[in-house]
Amino acid sequence: MPTEIVTDLSHGGRWTSLKAGGREWLWHRDAPERTRVSPGDAFVDAGGLEECVPTVRGTPDHGDTWSRPWSRDGDAERVRCEHFALARTMRTTDDGVEVDYTLAADPGFRFVWAAHALLDLSEYATLHARRGARTRLFPEAAPLLPHPWPGDAPWVEGRWPTPRGLSLDRFGPDDGTAVGAVVDTARCCVHDGPDRLALALETDGQPTSIALWRNRGGFPAPAPYRSTGVEPMLGRVFDLADADHGDAACVPATGEVRWRLTVIADCHCP
Numbered sequence: 001m002p003t004e005i006v007t008d009l010s011h012g013g014r015w016t017s018l019k020a021g022g023r024e025w026l027w028h029r030d031a032p033e034r035t036r037v038s039p040g041d042a043f044v045d046a047g048g049l050e051e052c053v054p055t056v057r058g059t060p061d062h063g064d065t066w067s068r069p070w071s072r073d074g075d076a077e078r079v080r081c082e083h084f085a086l087a088r089t090m091r092t093t094d095d096g097v098e099v100d101y102t103l104a105a106d107p108g109f110r111f112v113w114a115a116h117a118l119l120d121l122s123e124y125a126t127l128h129a130r131r132g133a134r135t136r137l138f139p140e141a142a143p144l145l146p147h148p149w150p151g152d153a154p155w156v157e158g159r160w161p162t163p164r165g166l167s168l169d170r171f172g173p174d175d176g177t178a179v180g181a182v183v184d185t186a187r188c189c190v191h192d193g194p195d196r197l198a199l200a201l202e203t204d205g206q207p208t209s210i211a212l213w214r215n216r217g218g219f220p221a222p223a224p225y226r227s228t229g230v231e232p233m234l235g236r237v238f239d240l241a242d243a244d245h246g247d248a249a250c251v252p253a254t255g256e257v258r259w260r261l262t263v264i265a266d267c268h269c270p
Helices: 032-036 139-144
Strands: 004-008 014-020 049-052 071-073 076-080 084-092 096-105 113-119 126-128 134-137 156-159 177-183 187-192 195-203 208-219 225-234 256-264
Touching: 014 256, 113 195, 139 177, 195 208, 195 225, 225 256
Parallel strands: none
Antiparallel strands: 004 014, 014 049, 049 113, 071 076, 076 084, 084 096, 096 256, 113 225, 126 187, 134 156, 134 177, 177 208, 187 195, 195 256, 208 225
């Protein structure tokens, strides 16, 4: 079956539908205020897939593009922000879809980009990535770890799929926890019963990773809900302000960074 993507250019370029392998993959929640946001507003989580750039956490909340209207120019969908412009072109292939991105900015501009995909998954779903890949855990994971969090460290590191003894490859039933992680790999696969979804990034000279947001009813207070994010990323941190050397993408002398996101209803587990 063909892969189908629907986007909402008027409201941040959000992907509102991703149908692949005969099913809808994107999770949604009722959030009517999402249609009334302005740049600088706190993030409104309506589900789908948001384009988060130049950061995910931090300022601006979930980046600067999700709250702005996009435009269409031929085959490209575009948004312009104060310090950068982002364009994407989607192309259906025999296997799935390829999305080509170009970010234009002054040389030296540093950023994090994430395809903030919230997936509609059962509690039996699993995430498959390169075994042994370096994995960063962020402070909300502290209560789940066997040892105290080291002071004000922005993250701790372990190895996939059980960094610091915390199993992350199964989404599992709701238990009131929420965990964010960043896995040092450019591809992953989601298995949910017989269904498969593979995501992969290609770029030249920029750091790539897969971010995981496993919210099993632990966020946000006071009205938590379940949401599961599998997010291909340029960069290796959620918050650009925490990025050390090599943790963020950087615009070269050409003034452009290009990358490709591939989504297929198949499995390419390492």
